[in-house]
Amino acid sequence: MKKLINDPDDVVDEMLDGMTAAYPDRLRRLPDTQVLVRDDAPVDGKVALVTGGGSGHEPTHAGYIGDGMLDGAAAGDVFSSPTADEFEELIGACDAGDGVLAIIKNYEGDVMNFETAIELAEMEGVEVESVVVNDDVAVEDSLYTSGRRGVCGTILVHKAAGAKAAQGAELSEVKRVAEKVIDNVGTMGTALTSCVTPEKGEPTFDLGDDEIELGIGIHGEPGTERTELMSADEITDALTEAVLDDLDLDEGQEVLTIVNGMGGTPQMELFVVNRRLQELLGERGLETWDAWVGDYMTSLDMMGASVTVCAVDDELKELLGAPADTPALTQTR
Amino acid sequence: MSGETRTDGGAADDASDGDAVVAAVEAVADRIEGERDHLTDLDSAIGDADHGGNMARGWAAAAEAARDLDDPDPQTVCKTVGKTLMAEVGGASGPLFGGSLVFASAELDGGVTPESAVAFAETYLEKVEDRGDARVGDQTMVDALTPAVHTFKKSIETDELPPLEALAKAVDAAERGVAFTVPIRAKKGRASYLGWRSVGHQDPGATSALFILEELLAVAADRLDAEVPDVDATSPTIPDEGAAESDDATPPDPEDG
Numbered sequence: 001m002k003k004l005i006n007d008p009d010d011v012v013d014e015m016l017d018g019m020t021a022a023y024p025d026r027l028r029r030l031p032d033t034q035v036l037v038r039d040d041a042p043v044d045g046k047v048a049l050v051t052g053g054g055s056g057h058e059p060t061h062a063g064y065i066g067d068g069m070l071d072g073a074a075a076g077d078v079f080s081s082p083t084a085d086e087f088e089e090l091i092g093a094c095d096a097g098d099g100v101l102a103i104i105k106n107y108e109g110d111v112m113n114f115e116t117a118i119e120l121a122e123m124e125g126v127e128v129e130s131v132v133v134n135d136d137v138a139v140e141d142s143l144y145t146s147g148r149r150g151v152c153g154t155i156l157v158h159k160a161a162g163a164k165a166a167q168g169a170e171l172s173e174v175k176r177v178a179e180k181v182i183d184n185v186g187t188m189g190t191a192l193t194s195c196v197t198p199e200k201g202e203p204t205f206d207l208g209d210d211e212i213e214l215g216i217g218i219h220g221e222p223g224t225e226r227t228e229l230m231s232a233d234e235i236t237d238a239l240t241e242a243v244l245d246d247l248d249l250d251e252g253q254e255v256l257t258i259v260n261g262m263g264g265t266p267q268m269e270l271f272v273v274n275r276r277l278q279e280l281l282g283e284r285g286l287e288t289w290d291a292w293v294g295d296y297m298t299s300l301d302m303m304g305a306s307v308t309v310c311a312v313d314d315e316l317k318e319l320l321g322a323p324a325d326t327p328a329l330t331q332t333r
Numbered sequence: 334m335s336g337e338t339r340t341d342g343g344a345a346d347d348a349s350d351g352d353a354v355v356a357a358v359e360a361v362a363d364r365i366e367g368e369r370d371h372l373t374d375l376d377s378a379i380g381d382a383d384h385g386g387n388m389a390r391g392w393a394a395a396a397e398a399a400r401d402l403d404d405p406d407p408q409t410v411c412k413t414v415g416k417t418l419m420a421e422v423g424g425a426s427g428p429l430f431g432g433s434l435v436f437a438s439a440e441l442d443g444g445v446t447p448e449s450a451v452a453f454a455e456t457y458l459e460k461v462e463d464r465g466d467a468r469v470g471d472q473t474m475v476d477a478l479t480p481a482v483h484t485f486k487k488s489i490e491t492d493e494l495p496p497l498e499a500l501a502k503a504v505d506a507a508e509r510g511v512a513f514t515v516p517i518r519a520k521k522g523r524a525s526y527l528g529w530r531s532v533g534h535q536d537p538g539a540t541s542a543l544f545i546l547e548e549l550l551a552v553a554a555d556r557l558d559a560e561v562p563d564v565d566a567t568s569p570t571i572p573d574e575g576a577a578e579s580d581d582a583t584p585p586d587p588e589d590g
Contacts, residue, residue, distance in 0.1 A: 077423075084428050085420040108522075112425050112464055116432035141526065 001196045001203070008198040012055045012077055019062055023327050026066055034082065035090045036062040037072030042096035047165040047174045048072070050090050051103040051158065053110050054079040056197070057218055060297040063328030064155065069162035070103075070326070078197050078300075079219045081109030087117030091126060099127035099171035101178060103157050105150030106134040129171055131178045133157055135187045135308065137246040138215030138223050151218055152260045152297040152308045153185035156320060159329070163322035177319060181310065186243040189306030190223070190235055191216035193264065195299045214238055218262075218299045232269065236276040239307040244284060249311055251285035256292070256320055258308035263298035265305055270294070273305055281309075289317060296328075347406040350445045353556045354410040355399045360548040362396035365389050368544055375537040379524035384426065384537040391422035391431070407445050411438035411453075425465070425522065426538065429474065433460035447489045447496050454482045454503075465521055472519035472531060474538035480506035481546055497553055501562040504550045507543045514539045 005011050016034060020027045028039045035052075042048060051061045052074030061073035071094040074082035082090075091100050100121070104114045111132060118128045135153030142149060161178040169177075191213045194203035204220035207213060212235070215223025230238070249255070259274045261267070274293045281288055289312055297306075312320060324331045365372070366389045373385030395417040399410050411434055418431025437457035440449055458478045467473040484506035488499035512535075519531035522538070554561045 080423060083420050083423050084432055085416060109424050112428040112432075113419075115464060116419065116428035120432075120435065146521075146525075 001201055003196070003198055003201065005198050008201075011198045012075055015055065015058075016062075016075060019327075026327065027062065030089055030093055033086050033089050034075040035072060035086055035093070036065060036075070037090070037093050038065055038070075041071050041094050043071060044096045045098065045168060046096065047098050047169065047171045048091075048094035048096060048100045049103065049158065049162050049165055049174070050074075050087075050094050050100055051105075051154075052076065052082045052087060052090065052114070053105050053107070054081060054219070056195070056300045057297050059295070059328035060155070061158075064158045064162075064326050066324070066326030068166050068322060068324035068326070068331070069158045069329065076109075078199065081107065081113045084113040084116040084120070087114050088120050091117060091121040091128060092124070095121075095126045099129065101161060101165070101171060101174050102128060102130040103154065103161065103178060104130055104132045105154055106132050106147055107144045107150065108146060109144065127171060129175045131157065131161075131175060131182060133182055135182070135185045136189075136215075136217070137186045137243055138188050138217075142217055142221045144217075144219065144221060149217055149221075151187045151189065152258055152306050153181070153187045153310065155258070155296045155329075156185055156256065156308070156310050157181045159324060160316055160319040162324065163319040166322070177315070180316065184247070184312070184316070185308060185310040186246045187258075187260075187306050187308040188214075188239045188242045189216050189218070189260070189262065189304060190214050190239060191220070191262065191299075191302050191304040192229070193301075193303040195220050195263070195302040197300065212304075215242075216262075216299075216302075216304060218297060220299065220302065232272045233276045235305075236273045236307065237280060239305075240277055240280050240309070243307055243309045244286075247309060247311060249286060249309075252287060254287045254289040254312050254317070255281065256290045256310045256312050256316075257281070257288055258292040258296060258306075258310075259294075260297055260306045260308060261295040262302040262304040262306070263295060264301040264303040265295075267294070270305055273307070277307060290320065347444050348404045350407045351402075351405040351410050353552065354407045354445075355402070355405070356556070357549050357552040358392070358399045358410065358414050359396045360552050361545050362389075362392040364544050364548050365392045365541065368540075372537050372541060375535055375540055379519065379527055379531050379534045380537065381523060383424070384541070387422045387424060387426055388430075388541055391418045391427070394418075394421040406441075408438050408441040411435075411441060426541075428464055429461050429538070430541070432464060433457050436460045447499070450496065451486050451489050454485055458482045467521040470517060471521045472514045472517050472524060472534075472536050472539075473521050474536065474542045476514045476517075476536065477507045477510040477539035477542040477546075480510040481542075497550075497557055497559055498562045498564065500546075500550050500553055501564045504543070504546045505564050507546050511535060511539045511543045 048071040054076040056078045074086045074090045076082040133150035133154045134148035136149040136151045164174045164177040194205045214225045369385040369389040376384035395414040398417045415431045415434030440452040467475045481503040485503035488494045514536035519525040524531045
């Protein structure tokens with residue numbers, strides 16, 4: 001498969017340099033690491049929000065560094081957790097003395113490396129709390145995870161907790177808000193094609209021309225079911241119904257929705273999905289407060305999409321609707 | 334941390350113990366490199382076939398980092414090696430093998446004594462258990478470490494054996510632990526996703542842990558200019574053919590009342 005790369009070994013390094021070159025006044029790379037932080041980190045008078053994970057999910061996570069969202073993010077190699085020492089540097093560089101909230105997607109390597117880093121940072125006197133995001137309703141236990149996987153709902157955790165931190169709230173409050181999002185969000189995705197990693201250069205999994213994988217993970221991990229290609233409406237119904245079954249919302253509940261592209265899906269198709277998603281939510285008596293459509297958490301060049309639904313109350317509406325100014329997400333309200 | 338004045342054990346002893354630890358790290362690096370393909374084979378049966386390569390790369394870097402230290406004490410060597418493993422091994426093995434070593438190194442603050450070695454071993458095991466959320470019987474490195482640490486502690490504290498003999502017993506116990514991983518089902522790590530298909534496979538992490546302990550023993554014996562004690566006759570015994578059946582994992586211990 002063709003790739004627009006130099007050497008597979010250099011992809012992450014060169015991507016990070018390209019990002020700081022694109023946003024020189026916003027992003028800074030810590031020397032000899034794969035960690036990006038806000039140019040002005042550590043930011044005084046604010047709980048710092050940090051996260052990280054394997055590369056290949058751009059704009060996740062570094063794209064969400066900036067006012068109202070993250071203070072920094074560690075990038076691992078493609079689909080591999082950052083190492084504990086990089087997480088430790090990230091925490092150290094972002095802590096301004098008001099504590100740090102680590103947002104971890106539920107993958108075994110991410111959790112173990114982040115937890116090790118947190119314990120080391122605590123020995124240095126940094127106050128650190130963490131939350132683990134597990135919004136993927138598709139499968140319990142999969143290739144890289146015990147329990148449910150953390151996927152696109154993580155962006156809403158960045159957003160709400162980031163807004164809370166920007167208000168000057170203390171660490172326990174920022175953590176409470178992050179957990180509130182985690183408790184109220186669900187996601188399920190589908191793949192029309194496999195992703196192709198730079199290293200392997202060929203599809204990670206075999207999917208026939210007329211097949212799709214429902215419940216796909218963001219690394220191409222198996223989902224719940226492999227079926228024949230269906231129409232956009234049928235796929236949207238399958239994903240959304242699985243999410244709604246899991247969330248079990250009351251009629252009249254307000255929600256924020258995300259139709260997320262997996263990296264290789266035309267926007268045209270994402271909007272087609274969103275059309276049916278909103279129709280279905282209306283049929284179920286749910287009220288859409290806000291609808292996001294775009295590539296938020298990708299899987300390299302995979303064709304496919306995920307549907308995220310998050311139940312919102314007044315507090316979450318205020319925080320999710322608050323201003324944010326980051327490379328990948330800008331909101332003015 | 335390494336610059337603090339010690340209240341016991343002279344600087345010379347510390348430096349010499351530090352040298353011994355560096356030698357042990359180098360021996361482990363050589364051993365893991367030699368076993369790279371073996372470890373990869375074990376991992377490819379139940380995991381993603383990267384354990385041998387990751388560990389070999391990590392330990393080679395750790396040996397280099399340890400050699401570069403100037404007159405280090407044992408704590409500094411262990412901390413440096415742990416940090417290097419954390420950075421170079423990656424995945425879950427980085428925090429498990431390396432992170433645990435960083436935390437356990439704090440127990441060697443006053444130098445290496447039989448007591449501090451027991452505390453070091455206990456902390457290491459505790460960190461591995463906590464981080465991996467694993468216990469004996471999950472088909473992980475905990476299955477090798479638990480019998481090793483328990484045997485070492487009892488040999489030092491209850492039986493008051495010479496440290497070298499205690500370590501030899503610990504290695505023997507670890508070997509039994511590795512054998513125990515074969516007939517049981519994986520509950521943690523990548524292998525756990527195989528469910529019942531993990532039964533019958535030797536855990537690569539437990540195997541690495543055994544190799545590390547074997548090299549520690551060899552270097553310790555070498556430093557003391559002693560033979561590695563033969564402990565087979567006195568260690569807790571499980572009939573060879575019955576290893577798989579010993580589910581309660583309680584070694585017979587005639588001395589405990």
